Amino acid sequence: xxxxxxxxxxxxLLEMMIVAIILVLxxxxxxxxxxxxxxxxxxxxxxxxCRSHSASLTDFGAVGDGTTSNTMSFQAAISHLSQFSSDxxxxxxxxxxxxxxxxxxxxxxxxxxxxxxxVLLGSQDENEWPVIEPLPSYGRGRDTEGGRFGxxxxxxxxxxxxxxxxxxxxxxxxxxxxxxxxxxxxxxxRPYLIELMYSDNIQISNLTxxxxxxxxxxxxxxxxxxxxxxxxxxxxxxxxxxxxxPDSCTNTRIEDCYIVxxxxxxxxxxxxxxxxxxxxxxxxxxxIRRLTCISPFSAVIALGSEMSGGIQDVRAEDILAIGSExxxxxxxxxxxxxxxxDIYVRRMTMKTMKWAFxxxxxxxxxxxxxxxxxxxxxxxxxxxxxxxxxxxTMAARLEGIPGDPFTGICISNVTxxxxxxxxxxxWNCTDVAGVSSGVVPQPCELLEEKTTTSSCEFPEDALxxxxxxxxxxxxxxxxx
Ligand SMILES: *[C@@H]1O[C@H](CO)[C@@H](O)[C@H](O)[C@H]1NC(C)=O
Ligand SMILES: *[C@@H]1O[C@H](CO)[C@@H](O)[C@H](O)[C@H]1NC(C)=O
Ligand SMILES: *[C@@H]1O[C@H](CO)[C@@H](O)[C@H](O)[C@H]1NC(C)=O
Ligand SMILES: *[C@@H]1O[C@H](CO)[C@@H](O)[C@H](O)[C@H]1NC(C)=O
Ligand SMILES: *[C@@H]1O[C@H](CO)[C@@H](O)[C@H](O)[C@H]1NC(C)=O
Ligand SMILES: *[C@@H]1O[C@H](CO)[C@@H](O)[C@H](O)[C@H]1NC(C)=O
Ligand SMILES: *[C@@H]1O[C@H](CO)[C@@H](O)[C@H](O)[C@H]1NC(C)=O
Ligand SMILES: *[C@@H]1O[C@H](CO)[C@@H](O)[C@H](O)[C@H]1NC(C)=O
Numbered sequence: 372x373x374x375x376x377x378x379x380x381x382x383x384l385l386e387m388m389i390v391a392i393i394l395v396l397x398x399x400x401x402x403x404x405x406x407x408x409x410x411x412x413x414x415x416x417x418x419x420x421c422r423s424h425s426a427s428l429t430d431f432g433a434v435g436d437g438t439t440s441n442t443m444s445f446q447a448a449i450s451h452l453s454q455f456s457s458d459x460x461x462x463x464x465x466x467x468x469x470x471x472x473x474x475x476x477x478x479x480x481x482x483x484x485x486x487x488x489x490v491l492l493g494s495q496d497e498n499e500w501p502v503i504e505p506l507p508s509y510g511r512g513r514d515t516e517g518g519r520f521g522x523x524x525x526x527x528x529x530x531x532x533x534x535x536x537x538x539x540x541x542x543x544x545x546x547x548x549x550x551x552x553x554x555x556x557x558x559x560x561r562p563y564l565i566e567l568m569y570s571d572n573i574q575i576s577n578l579t580x581x582x583x584x585x586x587x588x589x590x591x592x593x594x595x596x597x598x599x600x601x602x603x604x605x606x607x608x609x610x611x612x613x614x615x616x617p618d619s620c621t622n623t624r625i626e627d628c629y630i631v632x633x634x635x636x637x638x639x640x641x642x643x644x645x646x647x648x649x650x651x652x653x654x655x656x657x658x659i660r661r662l663t664c665i666s667p668f669s670a671v672i673a674l675g676s677e678m679s680g681g682i683q684d685v686r687a688e689d690i691l692a693i694g695s696e697x698x699x700x701x702x703x704x705x706x707x708x709x710x711x712x713d714i715y716v717r718r719m720t721m722k723t724m725k726w727a728f729x730x731x732x733x734x735x736x737x738x739x740x741x742x743x744x745x746x747x748x749x750x751x752x753x754x755x756x757x758x759x760x761x762x763x764t765m766a767a768r769l770e771g772i773p774g775d776p777f778t779g780i781c782i783s784n785v786t787x788x789x790x791x792x793x794x795x796x797x798w799n800c801t802d803v804a805g806v807s808s809g810v811v812p813q814p815c816e817l818l819e820e821k822t823t824t825s826s827c828e829f830p831e832d833a834l835x836x837x838x839x840x841x842x843x844x845x846x847x848x849x850x851x
Contacts, residue, residue: 414484414846418533419574419597421844422482423459426452427466435468437492442499445475453478460531462846465489465539473499474562477526477534484846485539485578493523493543493564493584502559506568506591508619508642508650508680510738512560513585513611514552519560522589527568534565535576538602541565548584549609561585561611568592574841576600585611587632591618592652595836598625607667609633614664616640619652619680624836629663635673635700636664639682641709644742647679648708654680656834659687666695672716676702676734678748679709686830690719697729698760701750704734705772708746712779714753717829721760727787728755732772732802750777753805754827761788766812771802780805780818781827787812 426448429435433444445463452461460480467488473496477483485491494500500520505511512519523543526532543564551557561584567573569592576599580587587603590596598615605612614630617623618640630636641647641654664671671692674682692698698721701711721727730750750771766787771777780803789797789812800815807818808826 414537415843416484416535416537416846417576417841418482418535418844419572419839419841420460420480420531420533421842422462422480424452424455425462425464425847427464428470429466433470435466435470437469437471439471440473440494440499441470442473442475442494445472449475449478449481452481456480464846465491465536472523474501474521474523474525477524477529477532477567479529480531482533482535483524485536485541487537487539489536489539491523491541493545495544495547500562505560508647508652509677510643510646514557514560517559520562522563522566524565526570529567529570531572532567532570533574534578535574536578538577538579540579540581542581543583545582545584545605545609545612552610563587563589565589566591571595573597574599578602579604581605582609583612586613586616588615589618590620590623592620594621595839596620596623597836597839598623598628600627603628603630603632605632607631607633607665613638617654617657619650620654620657622656622834622836623654624658624839625660625662626658627661631665633668634666635669636662636666636671638673639685640675640677641680641682643677643738644679644706644708645746646738647677648746650680652680653683655683656836657685658834658836659685659690661689663691663693664695665693668696670697670700670729671695671719672699674699674701674711674714676704676707676736678703678711679707681710682712683710684713685715686834687716688718688829690716692719692721692724694723695721696724697726698724699728699755701730701753701777702734703732703748703750704736705744705775706737706742706746707748708743710749710751711753712749712751715829716755717757719758721758721763723762724760725764726766726768727758727760727763727785728767728769728782730769730771730777730803732770732775732777747772747775752779753777754781754829755785756783756827756829758785760786762790763787763793764790765794766797767799767814769798769800769803769815773802776802776804778804781807782810782814782818783808783827785810
């Protein structure tokens with residue numbers, strides 16, 4: 372460990388930096404010095420806030436052998452570190468190793484930092500997963516009625532929470548959960564990898580998430596959320612392994628992520644039928660950029676199907692979709708209520724897709740029979756521009772709801788190259804209204820062709836989350 376003197380002069384600091392640089396240069400020269408570097412455990416990392424206190428998971432009796440349960444160690448460590456919430460905050464360092472654990476809860480003004488060779492392994496023992504209440508905006512669990520298993524990393528009613536690392540890994544070991552789900556052996560809904568509820572100022576970055584039992588990252592009823600530089604991998608046949616699900620969240624920024632999964636890469640949500648309508652909390656002010664997605668059986672970006680609290684002001688740009696079912700998909704149904712409006716997507720490149728665009732007004736899938744069939748969703752002002760697609764089977768399926776058309780659809784400057792055996796009907800539009808310009812192949816008549824090139828404008832103003840900057844923090848830091 373090195374200690375940063377509080378009262379060092381600028382010259383002293385400069386000297387120290389030069390020594391540090393020389394040490395780093397030397398350390399690339401051999402195994403011995405590389406070992407020395409690891410033992411220093413000194414890292415720079417990017418975060419919204421740095422911390423004054425830190426501890427290592429091994430200080431709390433953890434064993435990284437892949438078989439010893441460390442649930443108690445995580446809980447003890449975080450419980451200990453929570454005392455620093457109002458004193459500069461704290462960081463829990465997870466060193467190299469395979470750390471088996473069940474669900475544990477985070478605290479405020481807290482950073483969980485995973486070394487690049489640290490792997491968190493989700494326990495296979497259901498007793499390691501507390502059963503918690505269903506989400507009020509869903510009324511029930513997504514897999515089963517009633518409760519649900521708490522997520523591997525869980526937090527509620529927190530502020531200033533960071534989960535990051537030097538691309539360390541969180542492995543949900545989902546296989547057993549997928550099996551139990553498929554064979555109806557679960558009494559509760561499967562856990563997610565990361566869930567933060569009712570929280571503010573969240574950062575999830577520089578991590579690799581693999582084999583989640585179900586959804587991967589689920590911020591819900593939260594605000595000011597940054598998800599950055601996350602790799603999410605799950606077999607493309609695994610059930611419900613959505614990548615990132617902003618759910619009833621305000622001010623969210625998802626960027627530089629790479630996702631290959633068995634469900635939607637990003638699924639934007641806001642509650643289910645009568646429960647979501649009653650809860651009434653929309654997802655709004657959402658940025659998605661520089662996302663690479665492979666989702667053969669689902670969407671790159673899905674809006675819904677649970678959207679009963681509303682979805683508004685979503686801006687997605689610079690998206691690369693490969694071998695996915697659809698690019699942007701809106702999923703809703705009579706009974707959902709809510710709205711999806713002011714959606715903007717530009718610069719999406721699609722390679723090998725079933726459908727470039729898909730909107731479904733009859734998705735069905737109700738929480739229970741208590742929904743109000745007259746609760747119709749409002750889908751309005753959906754803008755797609757500046758896209759190129761290749762090897763596409765069908766350009767678009769746009770299916771609104773009879774008596775409740777989806778309006779203000781605008782598609783401009785989009786070139787869709789077709790697959791060797793494309794569908795005869797490339798645009799199938801019912802109960803939708805809008806305009807198009809410069810779109811190939813020729814859209815349906817319900818998207819009236821305009822010659823103006825300025826249509827479907829992407830908003831040029833910034834969202835508040837755009838202004839949040841990450842700082843460079845060091846671990847261990849000067850206060851340790
Ligand atoms: C995390 O990712 C960012 C860019 O996404 C990068 O600048 C940074 O160096 C990475 N590593 C750490 C440890 O923060
Ligand atoms: C974590 O929080 C949930 C929800 O508040 C609670 O049910 C659970 O008991 C907590 N777990 C621990 C170990 O405190
Ligand atoms: C968390 O916040 C929500 C919404 O403000 C509140 O209803 C709930 O009681 C809080 N839960 C806890 C454990 O403080
Ligand atoms: C993080 O690890 C994953 C999985 O090994 C890898 O695919 C990805 O490229 C890594 N990301 C960075 C930024 O090193
Ligand atoms: C699920 O519930 C049933 C009926 O209550 C019970 O017999 C069974 O043991 C439970 N299964 C698990 C895995 O807890
Ligand atoms: C049309 O979209 C392409 C990207 O697909 C972009 O390079 C080009 O500048 C766009 N044209 C206009 C007029 O915006
Ligand atoms: C086009 O898509 C088909 C699947 O629909 C795939 O088998 C084929 O390899 C793709 N061709 C190219 C050039 O990507
Ligand atoms: C077009 O979409 C409508 C509504 O979803 C459907 O009933 C019809 O079968 C589709 N037509 C073709 C040719 O796919």
